[in-house]
Amino acid sequence: MQYTLNKIYSDYANVHQVCREVLDVSNQSDIQAVLIGGSLLGMVRDGDFLPWDKDLDFAVFEADIDRTLQLEEQYRALGYECRVHHLGVRNESELQEGLALIFRLTRLMANIKLDHCIIGGALLNLYRDGTLFDETDTLGVLIAPHNDQQRQEFIDALGGLGEVALSHNTDELKSVLLVVGAWRINFFCYIEGTQGFGWRDLNCEHWFDQALFPAQCIMLDDSAFYAPANTEDFLQARFGQYWQAKPQAKFTRGRVVGSMQLYKDGVMFDFIVHYVRGAKTYWYEPAANVISTIGFLPCSLKDTSAGxxxxxxxxxxxxxxxxxxxxxxVKTWNGAVDNPTIIPTDLAMQIILAEDNDFKRG
Structure with a gap:
């Protein structure tokens, strides 16, 4: 089985519009969002966003975490897809809640005869280890409704479990988000097309050259979950030839909010949470970075091509x-360069936790 990842971006024209629309919403909540990353580089060096940069990066700080996350509903109402990412380890209680939720959702989908299978890291952990990895962030499920009636029945049933939000690709349903307690579950709609078999997530298309259904039933003690057809071929294609080797944990303790991603019209907007500790600022993008505080603060309003x-x-x-x-x-993106600000992931977490008395995150 072969796997390919295709990233979809817009033309440059949408970047300014998306940037302005997102900031207009966050500004109404007095959130301090500071331009950083390649977005800052382009504005400082060239006077505008880089023409190949469709990934807008802004820092938000601890005091604004909750208010930023609370804007998700407003952004969805404007047509944005949203993802919230955490980093670190979950406690045993949350892991058991996640496992019970998977089995509950499996029974729900089986009862309405909805074809589905788990994808992503949760599948790898359950199939290989028989449990969820304590660094699991979100759960991913692939669904293949037979018709609109079954799809709506499924969405209605999810409404009885938690908060539900829908994402669309033009007029077609792209994914369904379910939030239950500390867990976020993304249900992606299965696609069969000329490029193969797969699903879309934000700006990414995931394609396999073999069908992922009919799903394979996997027993775990007295409970069941469903995996893609030819499960081990899928896992090797998706995670590489060493998928059976359990990786070393990245974190020893603690869990924090990493970012909120917004996606619309081919443009990604990232609110990246920055943790100020003394004279340094720490954040994950997705690895751990550290820069002197003066690299971000203080900050001031400036006029730009996007307001x-x-x-x-x-x-x-x-x-x-x-x-x-x-x-x-440079006139084009010249590839990734060595980033001198990267530090060990767990070191950043422990530094954040050492002074994180007012903003504990699990």
Missing amino acids: KMLFPDHPEVFLEEHYPNWQVP
């Missing part, structure tokens, strides 16, 4: 620490 937005007062500090040779102009 007013917050800039660090000393943007050169961030750019010099984060991007080697950032002042050298």
Whole structure:
């Protein structure tokens, strides 16, 4: 089985519009969102966003975490797909709740005869280890409704379990989000097309060259879950030839909010949570980064091609620490470079937790 990942982006014209629309909402809640990353580099060096950059990066800080996450419903009402990402380890109680939720959802979908299978890291953990990995963030499920009536029956049933939100690709349903307690479950709609068999998630299309249904029933003690057809071929295609080897844990303790991603019209907007500790600022994107606090704070409003937005007062500090040779102009993306700000993931977590008395996150 072969697997390919296709990233979908818009033309450059949508970037300014999406940026302005997102910031207009966050500004109404007095959220301090500071321009960072390649978005800041383009604005400082070239006077505009980089023409190949469809990924807008803004820092938000601890005091604004809850208010930022509470904007998800507003952004969905404007047509954005939303993802919230946490990093770290879950406690045993949450893991058991997640496992029980998987089995409950399996029974629900079986009762309405909805074809489905688990995908992503949760499938790998359950199939290989017989349990959820304690660093599991979200759960992913692939669904293949037979008709609109069955799809609506499924959505209605989910409404009895928790909060439900829908995402669309033009007029077609793309995915369904269910939030139950500390768990977020993404149900992706199965696609069969000329490119193969798969699903869409935000700006990514996941394609396999073999059908993923009929699903395979897997027993775990006295309960069952469903995996894609040819499960082990799927796992090798998706996770590589060493999928059977359990990886080393990245974290020893603690769990924090990493980011909220918004996607619309081919543009990704990232609110990346930054944790200030003394003279340093720590965040995950997705690895752990550290830069001197002055690289982000203080900050001030400046006029840009996408309207007013917050800039660090000393943007050169961030750019010099984060991007080697950032002042050298380029006409196209010249590939990833070594990032000197990367530090061990767990080290960043422990530093964040050491002074995280007011903003505990699990």
